[in-house]
């Protein structure tokens with residue numbers, strides 16, 4: 080089983096600002112009136128914001144209709160340009176999303192004492208806790224999460240004792256529907272890249288994790304950070320944003336596009352593994368989350384990844400692009416270890432240097 084979504088917490092150097100708050104424990108937001116120093120980011124929102132002129136602007140993240148006959152081409156282009164897109168007619172039933180929202184809110188609305196019964200630890204990396212990348216930053220993020228690898232039963236039982244089944248069912252349905260969708264997207268993107276699917280879709284070579292995120296109303300959002308800039312380790316990640324926008328993507332690391340809250344769409348982004356499989360043709364999408372002082376925001380995320388001993392290496396073999404593999408082959412477990420220790424430098428460590 081995977082450790083965390085990407086990293087373990089052992090390597091964290093102690094941060095003087097957050098000494099009193101264990102690295103895996105979110106702030107108890109219910110008792111906070113002002114932004115604590117530990118959560119104050121000097122430059123969180125100061126970068127350029129790209130206008131959200133979606134629909135007409137070339138700068139906007141594409142909205143793709145999965146029923147469009149040109150969907151394959153559009154998905155491929157979006158993955159090359161942004162590593163992300165919004166998807167409509169994705170096939171996940173509205174009722175599944177609605178129940179997912181109810182159950183997610185039900186969990187995060189609990190008093191922190193209750194949520195702590197399922198606190199994540201280094202040995203048991205599922206459950207309630209801070210976002211996986213917390214150890215890499217001096218400041219804490221304005222976020223609390225719940226991570227599910229496999230089934231949520233064990234953790235849900237710790238919290239609710241009897242009344243846990245509706246939570247587990249909602250998570251399972253969302254996960255199952257998301258996997259069906261993501262496998263369609265893998266099929267389409269491999270077709271775009273002219274990769275034979277036999278190279279990837281093996282019987283049991285993938286796994287998925289759910290990450291529920293809660294971003295409470297923040298007293299000083301301009302100095303807070305929901306989740307700091309990062310790329311996911313996944314092949315594809317699916318995000319449902321609930322109540323408020325806040326997810327942002329960047330092509331250059333300095334200007335950020337806020338993904339609008341579009342009803343009936345999900346956000347899809349590429350991760351490091353697809354970047355490697357595509358021999359760097361597809362981006363590994365750089366993204367972050369900003370917070371607000373208007374509405375409590377939630378997001379429900381599925382990370383679709385290889386299993387730990389699956390060997391990943393570039394699969395692109397077309398003539399229009401560089402034949403040379405840009406990354407060395409390695410198991411997903413080895414990749415996770417590299418990311419654990421090097422965060423945003425992981426891909427460059429794997430790069431095969433050209434002579």
Ligand SMILES: O=C(O)CCC(=O)C(=O)O
Pocket residue numbers: 290292306311318320325326366367368377378380
């Ligand atoms: O909250 C979001 O919209 C995205 C969260 C995210 O990037 C993650 O969980 O990896």
Ligand SMILES: [Fe+2]
Pocket residue numbers: 309310311366
């Ligand atoms: Fe992410």
